[in-house]
Amino acid sequence: MKKVWAMLLVISLLAVPMMALAADDVLNVYNWGEYIDKQVITNFEKEYKVRVNYDVYDSNETMYTKLMSGASYDVIIPSDYMIERLIREKKLQALDHSIIDNLDNLAEGVRGYQQYDPDNTYSVPYLWQTVGIVYDTTKIDPADMEAQGWNAFLNPDYKGHVYMYDSERDAFMVALKALGYSANTDKAEELNAAYNWLREMDKAVRPSYVTDEVIDAMAAGEKWMALVYSGDAAYILSENEDMGYCTPSQGTNVAVDAMVIPANASNPELANKFIKYILDYENSLMISEEVGYASANAQVLEELSGEGGDYEGNDAYVPRDGYELDEIYHDIPEDLRSQYSSMWIKVKLHE
Amino acid sequence: MERKRKSPWSFMTNGYLLLIMLFIYLPIAYVVVFSFNDSKSMTKFVGFSLRWYEAMLQDRTMLESIRTTVVVAVIATAVSTVVGTITAIGLSKARPLIRAAVLEVNNLPVMNPDIVTAIGMMLLFIVPGVQLSMTTLILAHITFCIPYVILTIMPKLRQLDDNVAEAALDLGANPWQALTKVILPQIYPAILSGALIAFSMSFDDFVISFFTAGVGVNNISMYVYSMKRYNPSVNALSTLIVVVVTIILILVNLIPYIKEKKTKKEEQRL
Numbered sequence: 001m002k003k004v005w006a007m008l009l010v011i012s013l014l015a016v017p018m019m020a021l022a023a024d025d026v027l028n029v030y031n032w033g034e035y036i037d038k039q040v041i042t043n044f045e046k047e048y049k050v051r052v053n054y055d056v057y058d059s060n061e062t063m064y065t066k067l068m069s070g071a072s073y074d075v076i077i078p079s080d081y082m083i084e085r086l087i088r089e090k091k092l093q094a095l096d097h098s099i100i101d102n103l104d105n106l107a108e109g110v111r112g113y114q115q116y117d118p119d120n121t122y123s124v125p126y127l128w129q130t131v132g133i134v135y136d137t138t139k140i141d142p143a144d145m146e147a148q149g150w151n152a153f154l155n156p157d158y159k160g161h162v163y164m165y166d167s168e169r170d171a172f173m174v175a176l177k178a179l180g181y182s183a184n185t186d187k188a189e190e191l192n193a194a195y196n197w198l199r200e201m202d203k204a205v206r207p208s209y210v211t212d213e214v215i216d217a218m219a220a221g222e223k224w225m226a227l228v229y230s231g232d233a234a235y236i237l238s239e240n241e242d243m244g245y246c247t248p249s250q251g252t253n254v255a256v257d258a259m260v261i262p263a264n265a266s267n268p269e270l271a272n273k274f275i276k277y278i279l280d281y282e283n284s285l286m287i288s289e290e291v292g293y294a295s296a297n298a299q300v301l302e303e304l305s306g307e308g309g310d311y312e313g314n315d316a317y318v319p320r321d322g323y324e325l326d327e328i329y330h331d332i333p334e335d336l337r338s339q340y341s342s343m344w345i346k347v348k349l350h351e
Numbered sequence: 352m353e354r355k356r357k358s359p360w361s362f363m364t365n366g367y368l369l370l371i372m373l374f375i376y377l378p379i380a381y382v383v384v385f386s387f388n389d390s391k392s393m394t395k396f397v398g399f400s401l402r403w404y405e406a407m408l409q410d411r412t413m414l415e416s417i418r419t420t421v422v423v424a425v426i427a428t429a430v431s432t433v434v435g436t437i438t439a440i441g442l443s444k445a446r447p448l449i450r451a452a453v454l455e456v457n458n459l460p461v462m463n464p465d466i467v468t469a470i471g472m473m474l475l476f477i478v479p480g481v482q483l484s485m486t487t488l489i490l491a492h493i494t495f496c497i498p499y500v501i502l503t504i505m506p507k508l509r510q511l512d513d514n515v516a517e518a519a520l521d522l523g524a525n526p527w528q529a530l531t532k533v534i535l536p537q538i539y540p541a542i543l544s545g546a547l548i549a550f551s552m553s554f555d556d557f558v559i560s561f562f563t564a565g566v567g568v569n570n571i572s573m574y575v576y577s578m579k580r581y582n583p584s585v586n587a588l589s590t591l592i593v594v595v596v597t598i599i600l601i602l603v604n605l606i607p608y609i610k611e612k613k614t615k616k617e618e619q620r621l
Contacts, residue, residue, distance in 0.1 A: 028566045033578035038410060053567030054412050058577040070477050071566050212581055216393050 027270050028053045030063060030073040032257070035127070037290035040283050047277075050270060067091065072264045074271035077126050080256045081329040084116040088331070092122045093263045099272040100124060102279050107298035109321030113254050113328050123258035124275050125296035127231065127288065130254050130319040130326065131170055132247040134218050134233045135225040142244055145225075149248030150178035152225060153201045163214045163226035164207035168344035169329065170253065171198060174227065177250045177325070184330045191339065198347045209348055218243060229255070231293030233316035238292075245316035251325025256296075294319050379593055386586035393581060403587040410584060416574040417588070419485070423560075423570060424553040427492035432546040434493075435500025440534065442501075443508040454505070457498045465558040468495055473562040484565035491563040492556065496549035503548060507541035543603070 029041075033056035041052050055073070057063040060082040067073070067086075078086065086092050097103070103120055110125045117123045133152065135145055139161070145152060152158065153174065164171065173183040175194035185191065201207070210217070215232045217223065219239040228236065233245045259278065261271045277283055284297035289310050294317060295301050301318060304311045311317035320326060332340075385393065389400035407413055442450050460468055472491045476483055511534070519529040535542070557572035564573065575585055 026567075030566075033574070034582055038412070042411070055567060055569060056412070056574065056577040062577070069473055069483065069562070071483060073566060213393075216391075216581070220392065220394055 025050045026053060027051070027075065027267055027274055028055070028073045028265075029274070030055045030057065030066070030071075030076045032056065032077065033058055035077070035257075035291055035293075037286040040278070040286050043283070044274060044277055048270070048273065052274075067262060070264075072266050073262055074265040074267045075259055075274050076262060077257050077259050079329075080113070080116050080258070081331045083123050083258055083260055085331040086260065086262075087117065087122055091263050092260050093265065093268060094121050095124065095261060095275065096269075096272045099269070100276045100279070102276055105279050105281065105284070105297045105299065107296055107301050107321075109301075109319065110256060110294075110296045112322055113256050114258075115328065116330075117258075123260045124279060125256050125258045126278065127291065127293035128254065128256045128296060128319055129230040129293050130247055131173065131252050132228065132230055132233060132245055132316070133225055134228045134236050134243050134245055134316070136221060136223075136242055137244045138242050139224040142246075145244070145246045146249070149246070149250045150174050153178075153207070153227075154197075154204045156204045158224055159205050161224035162205040162207040163210050163217065163223050164201075165214065165227040165229075166209040166211050166348075168340045170227065171344060171347070172340055173253045173329075175201075177248070177252060180250065183253055183327055184332070186332070186336055191343075195343045195347070198344075199351075202347050202350055229293075230316045230319055231291065234292045234311055234314050237314050237316050238311070247320045249325075251323065251327070252320075254319060254321075254326050254328050256328060258296075292317070382586050382589045383593065385583065386590040388583060388586075391583060393583070403583045406582075407584040407587045407591075412569065413574060413584060413588065416569045416571050419488075419568055420554060420570040420572075423485075423489055423492050424550050426489050427496050427553040428546050428550040430493045431496035431500050431549050432542060435497045435545060435549075436504055436535075436538075436542055438497070439501050439504040439508055440530070442505070443511075454501075457501050460495060461498045461502065465495075465556075469559040469562040472559065476563065482565060483563060485568050488560060488564040488568055488570075491559050492553045495556075495559055496553055499548045499552060500542075500545035503545035504538060504541045507538045511537055547603070 027050055029052055031054070035056075036054075038054075041054055044050075045052055057066065060078050063076060063078055064082065064085075067076070083092075097120075103124065106120075106125060110128045113128070114120070114123075114125070133145065133150075135152075140152070140158070148155060153162065153164070172191075172194050175197040176183050176185060176190065179190070179193055179197060181187075181190045181194070208223070210226075212232075214226050214228060215236060218226050218228065218236045221240055221242060228245075230245065230247075233243075237243050237245060259275045261268055261275075265271055278287070279297060281297060281299050284295045284300045285303065288295035288297075288300050288304060292311075295304070303309050305314070305318045306312065384396065386403055387399050387401070388396050389398040389402065390396075438453075442453055445453070469491075472487075472494070473483070476487050481487065515537070516529050516533050519533045520526070524532065555572055556570070557576055560570050561573055561576075564570070571588065575588075578585075
């Protein structure tokens with residue numbers, strides 16, 4: 001018994017040094033899970049002789065909750081609408097452009113979608129993507145697909161062969177865009193029309209409502225078409241050459257994940273250096289290669305989609321840019337959010 | 352003697368048993384098999400490889416989450432087992448009214464949904480301005496483990512004959528000796544199972560950990576839940592956990608058996 005206690009003591013002592021590093025040398029980064037090449041972190045640590053605490057989250061809302069509990073992070077990488085909310089609530093601090101002197105690296109395309117922060121005062125884009133349709137070109141003719149766009153989800157010929165991503169915001173975006181409305185509408189009649197569109201979709205194609213398992217399923221060619229984020233689509237297309245990607249002509253959502261520094265960051269100087277480091281060509285290249293989402297770095301985007309690049313000939317890798325009907329999400333008020341989710345539940349219940 | 356005739360139901364009952372075993376063990380087998388898959392796919396087995404084990408060992412965040420989980424679980428188990436055992440022994444000697452009241456209070460966190468405990472603990476820490484950290488995580492784990500330990504040990508204590516401890520005192524043992532040489536050996540199995548329950552509760556807790564862990568502190572559950580995409584290293588990690596748990600279970604069951612044999616042999620020699 002004595003031996004056991006001695007062992008416990010040793011183990012608990014081992015835990016202590018973990019908390020003992022001086023604050024100056026530590027950078028706390030909070031990012032989406034599986035959304036970086038870990039080597040980049042290791043390289044940064046070596047180059048700047050610091051330690052990076054790298055935490056991960058699975059949704060903007062989870063990240064927001066953690067931030068509200070008083071957690072102090074130096075760099076966070078939320079999506080556009082969440083950055084809009086954080087700026088409004090004064091939870092971010094301005095970036096130091098004298099440290100981040102490589103903003104010219106940003107791709108023109110992603111710059112066009114920074115309505116939440118047009119001058120990069122608070123944020124620097126990290127990766128970006130569109131929402132589109134991955135489909136089996138041996139089952140659905142590409143010309144048909146392009147012609148139908150989102151309305152393919154109403155085509156009874158595809159009944160039983162459709163995956164729908166189980167995300168209320170994205171599902172309503174599909175319906176609103178198919179009807180020619182804005183994805184950020186707050187008009188009740190437009191929302192209702194979208195709700196009816198989704199109910200019709202549910203009846204017409206009887207989709208399976210899925211989340212990330214769709215990536216593997218489409219790579220294995222289980223169904224004919226699926227609503228997918230372009231970054232995941234790029235992976236599917238590289239695994240299965242029968243698959244094609246369509247960004248519907250009715251317009252879609254463009255999502256930008258960008259690096260920000262919270263107001264309560266304990267090490268803003270190092271945070272600014274980290275952001276500059278990520279935006280550098282080699283590091284952006286490693287991240288985009290590993291993750292498959294489009295880089296915010298113009299040169300990387302060109303390199304990976306160009307001749308000899310990892311995503312040469314991959315329609316999903318580079319998001320469509322400068323298209324008038326494409327838009328980013330804006331932060332929507334709480335009551336609208338709960339309306340979305342109750343309507344979406346009804347759609348899934350075939351009500 | 353006439354041999355017992357096989358009941359026509361035996362096939363059914365055996366089949367039922369088999370089905371239940373399949374339901375319990377197939378998912379585990381699946382995870383183990385796919386941890387050796389040579390592809391990122393979670394449905395197609397392409398070929399044997401150790402690449403996900405390699406990836407796991409190179410994934411620093413994952414390794415740190417394993418370390419955090421083990422450290423937290425071991426400390427939480429040790430402290431909650433000691434506190435829980437002392438509380439249970441004390442309660443067994445307490446007046447019935449007090450005992451009933453304390454047990455009722457003890458049951459509350461067990462019945463409460465984790466999310467209530469989690470938010471409550473988070474507020475308890477952040478309202479007075481305590482920074483969430485590894486320490487708050489460990490404190491939270493100790494707190495939610497204690498009720499389980501008490502619940503496992505109480506029934507065993509009720510079965511004890513009070514006279515045995517009294518006899519020890521009569522025969523010249525001091526109270527400490529009566530506790531360590533008489534009471535504890537009798538309830539030892541219950542303490543062990545209490546500790547095992549505490550360990551497994553702490554090991555796979557997500558909700559409470561998520562709300563009480565500080566910056567840079569992740570346990571395995573938090574790490575796995577927040578993956579944006581499926582990563583097969585998780586299979587490798589799960590396989591490792593299954594192996595460790597199996598070894599622990601075998602040891603827990605074998606050690607008393609071996610001990611018993613040893614004492615029997617010694618008795619024979621005498």
